[in-house]
Each structure stands twice: as C-alpha cells, then as structure tokens.
Amino acid sequence: MSGFEVRRHDNGDVSILHLHGFLDAHTAPRFEEALQNLLREERVKIIVSMSELDYISSAGLGVFMGFIEEIREKKGDIKLSNMSEKVFKVFDLLGFPCLYEIYDDETAALEKFNASSAS
Amino acid sequence: MEKAHHQLKLELDSLTELSQTLNATLETDAIINQVLLVPMGRLMISRAAVYLKKDDDTATLSTSKGRFRADLPHTLEIPKHLPADWEMAHFPELKQSGLEIALPVMMDKQVFGMVFYGAKLTGQAFESHERRYLQTIVNLAAPAMQNARRYAQLKKVNADLDRKIQELHTLFEIGGELNKTFEADDVLKRFAFALMGQMFVNQFLVILGDENGTRPQAVYKQGRLFTDTLIQQLLENASTLHGAEQKLPAHLSLCVPMYIQQNWKGALILGPKMNGAPYTDSDKDFLTTLANVLIAALENTRLFQDKLVRMRMEEELATARQIQARLLPGDMPRIAGYEMHGLNIPSKQVGGDYFDIIPITDTEYLLTIADVSGKGMPAALLVSNLQAGLHILKNEKDDLTEITARLNDLIYQNTSVEKYITFFIARLNTATHTLTYVNAGHNPPYLFRTDGACLELDKGGLILGMMPGIGYESATLDFNAGDCLVLFTDGVTEAMDENETPFDEFRVIRFFEENFRKKSTEVLNTQLVEALYSHAGDPTEDDDITILTVKRLS
Numbered sequence: 143m144s145g146f147e148v149r150r151h152d153n154g155d156v157s158i159l160h161l162h163g164f165l166d167a168h169t170a171p172r173f174e175e176a177l178q179n180l181l182r183e184e185r186v187k188i189i190v191s192m193s194e195l196d197y198i199s200s201a202g203l204g205v206f207m208g209f210i211e212e213i214r215e216k217k218g219d220i221k222l223s224n225m226s227e228k229v230f231k232v233f234d235l236l237g238f239p240c241l242y243e244i245y246d247d248e249t250a251a252l253e254k255f256n257a258s259s260a261s
Numbered sequence: 262m263e264k265a266h267h268q269l270k271l272e273l274d275s276l277t278e279l280s281q282t283l284n285a286t287l288e289t290d291a292i293i294n295q296v297l298l299v300p301m302g303r304l305m306i307s308r309a310a311v312y313l314k315k316d317d318d319t320a321t322l323s324t325s326k327g328r329f330r331a332d333l334p335h336t337l338e339i340p341k342h343l344p345a346d347w348e349m350a351h352f353p354e355l356k357q358s359g360l361e362i363a364l365p366v367m368m369d370k371q372v373f374g375m376v377f378y379g380a381k382l383t384g385q386a387f388e389s390h391e392r393r394y395l396q397t398i399v400n401l402a403a404p405a406m407q408n409a410r411r412y413a414q415l416k417k418v419n420a421d422l423d424r425k426i427q428e429l430h431t432l433f434e435i436g437g438e439l440n441k442t443f444e445a446d447d448v449l450k451r452f453a454f455a456l457m458g459q460m461f462v463n464q465f466l467v468i469l470g471d472e473n474g475t476r477p478q479a480v481y482k483q484g485r486l487f488t489d490t491l492i493q494q495l496l497e498n499a500s501t502l503h504g505a506e507q508k509l510p511a512h513l514s515l516c517v518p519m520y521i522q523q524n525w526k527g528a529l530i531l532g533p534k535m536n537g538a539p540y541t542d543s544d545k546d547f548l549t550t551l552a553n554v555l556i557a558a559l560e561n562t563r564l565f566q567d568k569l570v571r572m573r574m575e576e577e578l579a580t581a582r583q584i585q586a587r588l589l590p591g592d593m594p595r596i597a598g599y600e601m602h603g604l605n606i607p608s609k610q611v612g613g614d615y616f617d618i619i620p621i622t623d624t625e626y627l628l629t630i631a632d633v634s635g636k637g638m639p640a641a642l643l644v645s646n647l648q649a650g651l652h653i654l655k656n657e658k659d660d661l662t663e664i665t666a667r668l669n670d671l672i673y674q675n676t677s678v679e680k681y682i683t684f685f686i687a688r689l690n691t692a693t694h695t696l697t698y699v700n701a702g703h704n705p706p707y708l709f710r711t712d713g714a715c716l717e718l719d720k721g722g723l724i725l726g727m728m729p730g731i732g733y734e735s736a737t738l739d740f741n742a743g744d745c746l747v748l749f750t751d752g753v754t755e756a757m758d759e760n761e762t763p764f765d766e767f768r769v770i771r772f773f774e775e776n777f778r779k780k781s782t783e784v785l786n787t788q789l790v791e792a793l794y795s796h797a798g799d800p801t802e803d804d805d806i807t808i809l810t811v812k813r814l815s
Contacts, residue, residue, distance in 0.1 A: 167438040170454045200431040201438075201451065203458030207535065208483060211463055235423050237461050240536050 148176040156187040156255050158248055162194040165202035173205050181209070186218020187259075189251045193224035198232050206242065219243070221251040272394050275303055279398060283405035287412045289313075293324045296376060296402045300395055301326060304387075308359055308379035312337045313366070313410065320374060327379065329358040341371050352377070362387060364399045368407045421543070428547045431459045432554065439558035443565040449481040452555045456529075457483070459551075460544060464532025466492065468502060469559065474525040477502075486512065486532045495530065502528035515540050517548045519556040526556050574637075581611040581641035585805075588648045590618055596626065596691055602782035603809040604790065606752075612805035613640025614750045615647060619655055624692040627655060630703065630748040630809055631684045631725075639680070646675055647682055647725075661686055661699045662733040665721070669701065669733075672726035681726040685718070685748060689740065694813065696746065697737040701725050704751055707770060709777050711743035711815070715770055743815035745777040745785075750807040756793050756800035764796050782810040 146169035147162040157180050165173055180188060190206075192198075210220060223245040225233065233239065245251040282295050297309040308327030312320035320337045334354050349356060349363045352375075359379050366374035376399050381387065387395075435455045439448050449467060457463055464484030470477045477499040479492045494510060501508065503518050503525050517529040529552045534540070540548075589605050603616050613633030620626050629651065633643045650671045654664045665686060672682055685706060687698035696708070702724030705717040720736035740746070749769065756764040772789055780788070786808045793800045800806060 167434050167451045167455060168441075171450065174450075174454075199434050199455075200427060200458035201434065201454035204454030204456065205458075207457035207461065207463040208453065210535075211484065231423075232427065235420065235427055236459060237536050237538070241461075 146172060148173055150176065150180075152185070153252060154256075155185065155259070156189060156252055157185045158189045158191055158252075160191045160194060164197045165195060165205075166197065166199040167201035170201045170205050173202065174208065177205065177209050181212065184216070186213045186216045187255050188213065188218065188220045189248055189255070190220060190222050191224045191248050192222065192226070192229055195226070195229055198229050200232075200236065203233065203236055203238065206238070210241070219255075221245060221254065223248050223251045269390075271303070272390075275299055276394075276397060276401060280401055283402055286405075287409050289406065289409040289413055290324065292402055292405045292409055296398060296406075297324065297326045300378060300398055304378075304391055304395075305382045306378050306380070307382050310355070310360065310377045311366075311374060312339065312377075313374040313406070314339060314372075323374075329360075331358045333358050337375065339365075339372055339375055343372055362392065362395060364396055366399055366403050366406060368403050373410070374406065425543070428459060428543075431455050432547075432550055435551065436554050439554060440561070443562050445480070445559055445562045445566075448555070448558045448562055452551070452558075453481060453483055456548075456551060459547065460531070460540075461534045461536055461538075462531055463535055466495070466530045467527065467555070468495065468499065468530065469527035470499075470525065472563065474527075477527065480527075484532060487530075499528075502530070515545070515548070517545075517552045519552045521556060521560060526560070529555070577638050578609070578611050581638045582607050584641040584645055585611060585613070585615075588615060588617075588644055590616075594618055594620055594626070596689075598691060599689075599811060599813055600782050601809070601811040602786050604786045604807065606790070606801050606806040608636075608752070608801040608803060608805050610636040610803065611638075611641060612636055612750075612752065612803075613644050614752065614805035614807040615644045616748065616807050616809045617648065617651070618809075619652070621655065621688070624690060626689045626691070627651075627686060628689055628746075628748065628809065628811065629684070629686045630706070630750065630807060631682050632703065632750045632752075632805075632807075633682050634680055643672070643676060643680060643682065647672065647684070651686075660735075661688060661697060662735050665699045665701055665725075665733045666731065669723070669725045669727075669731060670729050673729045676726050678727065681724045683751075684725050685721075687718075687746075689811070694740045695737055696740045697735055699733050699735045701733060704749060704754060704766075706746060706748040707773065708738060708740075709745045709747070709773050710741060711778065713774070715774065740813050742813055743778070744813050745773065745782075746811045747773055747785075748809040750805065752800065752804035752806040753789070753793060753808060755804065756797035756806075758797050764793055764800075768792070768796070777812070782812050785810050 145163040146165055149160040151158045159176055206220060213220060221243045224247055225244065279295055279299050283292055286292060293311050297311065300306060301309055308329055310325035310333055311323045313323045314320040318338055318340055320339045322333055322335055325333055343365055349361065352363055355377055360377040361380045362378045364376045365372045366376060378395060435451060438451050442448055456465065464486040466479055466487045467481040468477045469480045477496055479496065491510065502516055509516055513530055514533045515531040518525060519527045519529065585607055590603060593601050593603060605614055605616065613635060616630040618626055618628055631647060633640045650668050654667055658664045683703040684701040685703040687696050689696050698718055700719050700721035705719040708716040708718060716738065720734050722733035723731055753769060754764055754766050772792060776785055789808060790806065
C-alpha cells in the first residue's frame with residue numbers, strides 16, 4: 143500500500159532520521175525500531191527530518207511520545223525539522239509544539255544541539 | 262490656548278494611529294496592548310488592566326500593565342447592562358489595587374468588558390477631556406476587540422473541529438489496523454501509538470481480565486509512573502476499575518473501563534497528559550471509543566488464537582490417525598482352512614489401538630492386539646514403536662514369552678512409567694491347529710468352542726512398559742474345527758450407554774455364543790459393532806474399537 147522509509151545519518155553525536163512517505167499505525171513500528179536502535183547505541187541526540195514525509199497520523203506521533211521521556215532523562219532530545227505545512231498542522235493540532243522543538247531545517251536543529259553541548 | 266490646542270492635536274494623532282493599528286490586526290493581545298499602552302504613555306499612567314467576558318456576566322482578567330498595590334482579582338462580575346449610577350466604587354477590590362478609572366467596553370449597547378486605568382504619575386486628577394480621550398480610545402477599540410474575540414472563538418471552534426476530525430481519523434485508522442493482526446502484542450502496540458499521539462500522554466496502563474473478566478493482569482505499560490508496586494495496588498483493587506468515576510491513586514488521572522456486552526473485560530488507566538492539560542469531555546469520549554476498539558480487537562485475537570490451537574490439535578490428530586491407519590494390516594491374509602476378519606474404528610481422539618496378522622511360515626501366523634495408554638499423537642507414536650519392535654523380534658525369536666519380554670523392556674526404556682501397553686500375542690499353527698499365546702495385561706480374548714465352552718485367554722504377565730526385566734508365561738490350546746477366537750480392545754467392553762452402563766464382557770460372550778456358529782467373521786464383527794452402536798450411541802467418541810475374529814472352518 144503506502145510506503146514508508148527511515149534513513150539515518152550520523153553527524154558527530156547527533157543522529158538525523160529522515161522520514162519518507164506515510165507514517166501511520168501500520169508503519170509506526172518501523173519508525174519505533176529506528177529510534178530503539180539509536181537508544182540501544184546510547185545515541186540520544188536525535189533530529190527527525192520530515193521533508194519527504196507525505197503524511198503522519200496520530201499513531202505516528204505516538205512513537206515520539208513513547209521515547210521522549212527516556213531520551214530526555216539521558217540528557218538527549220528529539221528535535222523536529224523540515225515539516226511540510228500539512229504535517230505541521232497535525233503536530234500543532236495535537237499540541238506538540240509546546241513540548242518539542244521544531245525547526246525549519248536540520249542545520250538549525252543541529253546548531254541547537256551543538257550550542258547546548260558546548261555550553 | 263496654544264498648549265490646549267497642541268494637546269488636542271497629540272490626542273488626535275494618537276487616536277488616528279491607534280485606529281490604524283487596531284484595523285490591522287485580529288490578535289486580541291495586540292489590540293489590548295494598544296488600548297493600555299497608548300494612554301499610559303500619553304497621560305503618564307503607571308498601571309492599567311482589561312477584563313473581558315466570555316459568554317456570561319463573568320469577566321476574566323485579560324491583561325494588566327504596571328505594578329499593583331494588591332493582586333488583581335482573576336474574575337469580575339460585570340452585568341450586561343450597567344446601572345445608570347455605576348462608578349468606580351462598584352469595583353472596590355480594583356480601587357484597592359490602585360486603579361482609578363473604569364471604562365466599559367461596549368458593543369450593541371452591551372458591556373462585554375471593562376478597561377481600568379490607574380492614577381497619573383504626576384498625581385494630578387484626570388481632567389474631563391482626558392476622561393473623554395480615554396473613553397474614546399476604549400470605544401474605538403471596542404469593535405476591534407469584539408472582532409478579535411469572535412475571531413478567537415471561531416479559531417477555537419475550528420481547532421476543536423480539526424481535533425475531532427483527527428480523532429475520527431485515528432479511530433478509523435486504528436480500527437482497520439487492529440483487524441489486520443491477530444497477535445495481542447501487535448494490537449496493544451498499535452493502540453499505544455494511536456493513544457499517545459492523539460492524547461499527548463505517555464503514561465498509561467492496560468489491564469485485562471481473562472475471558473470471564475476475572476484475574477486481571479497488566480498487559481501493557483507505558484511510562485515510569487506505573488511502578489510494579491502501583492500496578493500491584495491497582496490489580497488488587499481491580500473491582501474499583503469497573504466504573505469511570507473511580508478513586509484512583511494520586512497522580513493517576515483517568516480510568517476508562519472496557520466492557521463487552523455489559524461484561525467487564527479490563528481497564529485503561531492514564532497518567533496526566535504531557536502538557537499537563539486536563540482530560541476534556543471530548544477526550545473522554547474519544548478514549549472510551551478507542552478503548553472499545555481495543556477490547557474488541559483483543560477479544561478477536563483471543564478467539565482467533567483459540568481457534569488456531571483447535572486447528573493445530575485437529576491437524577495433529579489427523580496425522581496420528583494416519584500413522585495408526587498405516588500400521589494396521591490392509592488385506593486379511595488368506596489361510597487355508599481358516600477365515601478371519603479384523604476391524605478398527607479410530608475414535609476422534611485417536612486412541613492407539615493396534616492389531617496385526619504376521620505370516621511367519623506357510624503354516625504359522627502371529628496374531629496380535631494391543632492398546633496403548635493415552636491418546637492422540639503420543640499414543641500413535643508408541644504404537645509405531647511397538648509395531649517396529651515386533652516386526653524385528655518376530656524374525657529373531659521363536660518364543661512368544663521372549664518376544665513379549667523384549668518388547669516390555671523396549672517399551673519400558675522408551676517411555677515414561679505412566680505410558681504402557683496392554684498386549685496380546687498368539688502363534689497360530691495351521692498344521693497342528695494349535696494356538697500358543699501370551700497375554701500381557703490385555704482384555705482376555707475368548708475362544709468359543711462348538712461344544713459351548715468359552716475359554717478366557719488370560720495367561721501371560723504384566724502389561725508392557727511398567728517394569729523392566731520381567732518374565733512372561735505362555736499357554737497352548739487346540740484350535741478345533743468350528744472354534745472361533747475373538748480378540749478385542751476395551752473400546753468394546755467399555756462402550757457406555759447414557760446411564761454409564763458399559764457394554765461389558767458378558768454381552769460380547771452372549772453375542773458370540775448366539776452367533777459364531779452360523780455367521781462369517783466379517784458378519785460377526787460388523788454385527789457386534791452394530792450392537793455397540795445401539796448400546797452406546799457413538800462409542801468411538803472416547804476410544805477406538807478394534808476386533809479381530811478368527812474361525813477355523815469345520
């Protein structure tokens with residue numbers, strides 16, 4: 143049916159996950175697995191870049207919720223970037239902007255990570 | 262005069278500027294800021310506040326600027342229509358905080374808010390033109406505030422609507438998704454994602470009872486809140502999780518009980534939302550629906566698993582039945598001067614009956630019958646074991662007691678003690694017309710003689726597989742012309758009627774005594790089975806039926 147893909151790029155101690163396609167209840171376990179792998183490697187500075195993400199459902203957002211607590215406890219964060227207007231609307235609707243940092247592009251998110259680790 | 266003129270111009274300028282700003286925005290905050298800050302700057306007022314109504318007469322503090330002598334009240338009662346004689350004295354609390362002038366915000370002759378200003382820093386009283394100036398500002402801002410208020414309401418309605426649509430979308434998606442999987446863990450995981458994303462919550466617990474709604478267990482947990490102690494505490498008081506209005510332990514926010522047709526099946530217990538917002542009625546509706554979808558999917562999963570187990574069992578039984586069928590002889594051997602018929606009706610459970618006729622020489626045949634303890638696949642495999650052992654030993658040993666002793670050791674070694682076999686073996690010599698046999702605990706076969714005698718063939722020893730290294734006895738009988746030998750398993754004698762009365766040995770004996778002289782072995786066997794069916798309905802419900810009948814022709 144609808145395709146979904148996660149690609150990972152490591153940049154120093156920050157990992158960037160690029161999401162492609164449709165993230166819904168069906169494909170959510172694959173995104174979960176990608177985050178689980180990062181946690182297993184103790185990589186907790188994560189940027190989720192969504193320029194290629196066509197659609198996200200509540201279940202897709204649920205994956206973020208399942209990890210954020212543990213990641214922040216380990217002094218990491220999930221920062222979000224490159225959302226299309228349509229995708230942002232869902233995040234906004236469900237109240238995500240108040241707890242997740244959302245950036246226009248990966249560079250801005252990356253700078254934020256680097257700035258906070260430098261200080 | 263010059264100064265007054267100048268002042269008027271300044272006031273006009275600020276009013277013009279204000280009206281331009283007001284028309285350019287729909288943000289309530291921006292408008293209110295203008296209404297407060299412009300006069301504060303112009304008249305050097307150190308504090309000001311705005312109260313706005315929502316729907317009823319209660320107005321809430323919208324914005325305040327400057328420092329106050331006492332905290333401003335959060336809400337204020339303002340009637341729609343102010344009495345003609347109202348004045349600042351109506352608001353003593355605000356006066357105490359240091360506010361001096363009260364100005365109503367009016368649209369369509371109705372008051373929907375109040376703007377208050379404090380005294381001037383100079384300490385001078387407000388002049389009448391200054392009061393007029395302030396009222397003008399408020400009047401000017403009123404339509405903008407009204408618009409902004411309506412706009413904000415509309416935005417909220419729109420957002421609520423969008424949320425509802427998103428909720429429906431989630432329910433729709435999850436409904437479809439949960440029907441695709443039959444693994445309870447998958448169902449719970451997908452449910453968890455939908456719940457967390459939609460409700461902005463990352464602390465929750467799913468408790469599930471068994472099929473009767475008792476013995477609840479925690480089946481899914483998300484978040485640190487649910488410690489083992491807390492889960493234990495919830496499970497011990499599970500009966501309190503049957504209704505929505507529950508006294509939950511502190512720091513838990515909500516319990517959503519799950520029912521199927523008024524039967525309690527479990528509960529969804531939620532911690533607070535991540536942003537600290539309370540659960541609204543709309544949230545609760547959504548959660549109830551989502552929980553219903555979950556419990557229905559879990560119930561389906563359970564039914565499916567049950568069915569799967571049943572199907573696997575059926576398959577196993579079918580295989581066991583095949584094994585058993587393959588071990589039984591296909592065609593009856595033709596033996597000159599004798600006539601024989603063997604019959605096995607396997608039960609649904611596959612009981613593990615076995616019979617065989619093995620030619621040794623032209624005049625010697627082994628006849629055997631056995632019944633293995635247990636049912637299904639294990640029984641079928643044990644029969645297979647016995648058959649293989651017998652077919653090897655028949656070539657090595659002549660003596661039936663030795664064959665039986667070796668089989669006993671073999672079965673003992675290969676099985677646990679509670680597995681055993683009742684076993685009967687006989688060698689028929691068609692030259693001497695003698696029958697030598699060993700009975701290892703099997704229902705004794707009967708030899709019916711034409712003179713009316715009925716012999717019980719019970720010499721032998723212990724059943725196979727109970728004890729190693731034991732010996733067996735054998736006995737030898739003449740097989741006279743017209744004699745009839747019948748071997749059978751306990752499926753025959755223990756076939757029960759509806760009053761639990763077994764068919765019993767005496768009915769077998771009576772049947773043969775009445776019939777063996779005039780009927781062929783095939784007819785005898787078939788009619789005995791008919792008698793069994795008329796006695797017990799379907800006797801193969803519980804056990805196999807096996808009969809082997811041999812007659813020496815007269």
